[in-house]
Amino acid sequence: MADPKLFAGHAIRRLRRQLGLNQVTMAQALAVSPSYLNLVERNQRPISATLMLRLAQSYDFDPRQLAASEPGGGAEALRRRLADPIFADLEIDRHQMEEWLAGAPGGAEAFARAYDRIGGGAGPVARPYDAGWQVRREIERWRNHFGDLDAKAEALADELRIAAGDLYGAMAERLRVKHQLSVRILPADVMPDLTKRLDLHARQIQLSEMLDMSGRSFALGELLAQEARGEIDALVKGAGFDRAAERLYRRHLGGYFAAAVMMPYARFLRACEASGYDLELLQRRFGASFSQVAHRLTTLQRVGARGLPFFLLRVDRAGQVSKRYAGASASPLAEGPGTCPLWNIFEAFARPDELLTQLLELEDGSRWFTLARGVRPQGVSRGVPARFAVGLGVSANDARTLAVAAGHDLAGRAMPVGLGCRACTRPDCPQRSAPPAGRAMLVAERERGVSPIAFAGD
Template structure:
């Protein structure tokens, strides 16, 4: 929304110290009082547009750096780290976290780096996919430069005026001398797309549906036309290994492709006009359910923000293969496990149907969630048919804008859930399958509760 405020006291303090200025000297340069600058540096006042412009002029930097360099990725990212069962007994609330960031941003950044490199699980911290996801979350899964370029491309090729695949195919052929061929499945066994540079062909399997073909075309255009922006983002991430770089580059290329198919301003207007009706958005933009769900987590353009969704993709075993917190700040995304009381798993038995639920986590945050099954492209008769569930969630107080929540679900009684039994400290949960990590089991012959996993509460 246009009235979102920017708090970046740590970045202002870094600029001042880097220039060797006292608060009084910097305040004089900016034409404000030292006391007001103190409040800004403590995140007790937001940066006004006027002050932001003065800072940019005085210190010659890109104003977007203020939002992109929060210690540890900002309050939401730190909150997700603190949701680790390792810290369950500390009960650090939002106010305490805000004070920490304001008073000791360097300490918060140090904690984040130490946790990411070691944390509770060294194996996960060293996993390239986890490192890439942390970089994505550092940006809130919103890349303004890629969005702007993709939007300009969509306007230039007039995607809204006709067949998007034909328009993108003509762009590849005319500007990059790459032809597009749709080949029979037996010609591309086990492969959905292949770029043959010798023949100058992008070869697509007939097993791909229309949305996936369009996405593949937009990806190839992104590799060529957004290379500068993508290279800059990859360099800025500072990954130590090539695999992380490649995974991150693939995400950014896919981000660009989705932004071409669903240009930011037009997509956001459609979201707001339809009440974020995902099935209608699919038809309007020629996209798949999972593609739209991904896109909904990215709508954080300054001055034109959409609802802050989080997204998960799970299999029947509860394993998470995709997770994006976006701007939601949802600790659920970082959970070591999933709660069986969350109805995500019900979606597997209701194929193609969107199931909704209002849930409440232990920090008393309430979320309106929706979930639906999706199937990967390319499955042939007689082969194993994989199925996943894609779930989206938004803070309950924002759910009134959703068409799916207007039937009363947003005001219904919330289901109390946790982040898996090992991270959940709710007492008397009949669904509990294990005691929380770090809590001692209580075993007695004289009493039996609703669960055999009774534990010491404090």
């Protein structure tokens, strides 16, 4: 799969200004023409691999900063914010968006920060300075791929494989020898409300017996993330969070490292491509749960070795979203203000042991192939009815390589869905529960349509 073109002229312009150079001087150092550099800075030309290499050689510049420093997360992230109904009358198209990013990257970043800070797009329960919102925005800024953590975890995984064939046993031994921490499995009645506890006085990692082996391995992997403390500290420092958001971000990065140890990047990607992204096979091969594999699929964005750009959404029975990762997919389904009941992710609660598939089409014409499955939180007693549904998806164009998509007509009829009734303007939806934001409800005395709620047009 071809890598997408990278437009990050704002980052080049900022570097040049920080160095006090004009375009002619920098162009000479990079062995390109000033006119070409000008086009790159204005996002009218993508940044080539050759140019990235020359930047790294000439200015000790880390090329990863190009993707990680896009104002507001880049054009797609800004487009998702502008999809909010309050901007519906502005009709800002993609060309205007690109001009905005090229001409006023600082203004685009300022808009994104202001919109995020007031809780825009997160619904009526959003709060200013919400830690979860801040952390999710930072994760999406990196497209949920942290190359330094992956490299560190991959090296550790190789060491553990050499030491023993049993990953869990190798991790426990690593913690015992290198960190002087022993592992103890405790009965559920001793840890009724906890799945993991670190007792530094006893130098013990205490795990609930309710955790399955994938959960136990993940818990030990999180503890081993202390071996990537330098990389994690650098990421946290770069985010500039307050204390609450910093702790939440560290937790995410620790979980990312744990998953990367269990599913090392290169081996996991090879297994994905060889199996057609067969989730059950991946679970068994890497000793991971469905949720762990699903999360890992959203992170495969290593330069030169990218996986399919999956997005992920986790919802409860009430439709509340507790996890969402758009990754490199830029899917509105992962970032929209609401969810659509016509998406079969909600059927997963009634059919928890099945992997459900569906072809969706949004109002903008984009088509997405999705997979959904019910999951139970780790460590929860069978008597507690806690359950979530995890939805994964990729563009229909990318789904052709999926084993589970075999036999599906990806160019055929798709289920028309929206991003929640308040953001959806489909007039004939039989599932509608509210008119779109900014549209007046219409009540006719002599007729009634397929949709239970009619509304005024533009």
